[in-house]
Amino acid sequence: MVIMDDDAILTFVMSYLPEKWDKTTEYTRSWNLIPLSTQSVDYQIVESYFYGAHISLIQRVQNPFQFGRYMIRREMTQTTYEDIVFHVVHRDDLETALKFNCDYRRYQRRHEGLYEDHKHPKFYHSFKDLINVNNHSMSDIRVLVLKILTNEPKTQCDYYIEYVVTF
Template identity: 30%
Template sequence: MLEAVPLPSEWAANTYNNKPYCLVKLSKYSSRDINEYIKVENYFDNYLVVKIERVQNPYQYGKYLLYRLQMNNPSEKIYFMPLKSPEKLEVALRFNCDYRRLNYSYDMFFSSVSTAESYSASYNKMIVMQGLVGYTNYDAGRYPKYVVTYENN
């Protein structure tokens, strides 16, 4: 029998206000957040990071973990998904970055921030996602971890 999926220890206790997810703003001045903030900020080494928000979506996270187990723990990688407008953020987080819901022609997951940024249409927000190598085209093979607001240097 499956036990409850443990949530990441860094997740904050939040109310979800009838949404399947919540965004938790990280602070580089908080002893609780500093290591996580710096880790994410380092992905954006040629950009000025304005804000980092952790995505907490228990359902999608649990689905991702179960799929990872089902696929015999394949390698994981960080991917970057550009957002083209403010409206796309809500849709992306609600539907696990499904390109069909976003009205994109294909999945837009890139292995570098600079490549993803070239598709952002000057809307400076990006989703940092964890994905199973070879399985990101499956809904359960990816999990959005952060929303990063940035500026070009």
């Protein structure tokens, strides 16, 4: 068994970060939000998930800690399945969602059934599904775009936040 200290693990994870991440970013907290240019390929791909809704900002979430946990989980489960899902939070809970990987139990603006399914965060397979149950104004919500390894997550390591969308 190989035992690695925290610095070795972080160095390992940092060497496998997605190529599209900004490599010059300094981390003063566990994540950074990088605004995307409306001309970027990433922006256009994410925008296409939202069926023409008026988007004011798309930010890439760069959280090497959550990404590292996700990659380790993917290796452990040896899965090739990955999907894109959506999670809605009130704008007041955005920092909490980013810091604690969508742990709805920590949200201040909770709504039964909108944010959670009694065991895990509530994920939607399309923006249309999310909008059908949302009871906040669009300016009050942030939609998180996540990668997920399974349709039935067992741990927070089964998903990580890729983007934050503001309307």
